[in-house]
Amino acid sequence: MAKDPTIEVNSNLTIPADELIWRYGPSGGPGGQHANKSNTRAELIFDIANSTVLSESQRAKLTDMFGPRLRVVADDSRSQMRNRQVAAERLAAKLAEALKPKRVRRPSKPGRGARERRLADKRKQSQRKANRRISYDD
16 A cells, blocks of 8 residues: 655645554444454554654644644545545644734724713713712702
């Protein structure tokens, strides 16, 4: 069986096959004789801590999110080959999402309408409480 040569995460990162660990086992659940005899479940492990293709900043970011190793399992299909493809796609998606730069929120000021509504609500609440008070002026 031919191994997947690489996994392309994004345009800047491609993981070579020698940094990936594949394991196979029987899928759980029903399936009769086929499920009992076939090792169709695919497990893909990527060793983040010892990877040579990651920069230090990428390694630090991924280690904070996933730990030193990232493990992906696929047992969706009866075919081991299809489960291998699914596992590789899941690994690439997880890494791409984790390495995507996060947008920094710029604080904004409340708009004029929001300020006016807030002040109107304060006036209304103040009036409501004032109406509850007992007046001794009478």
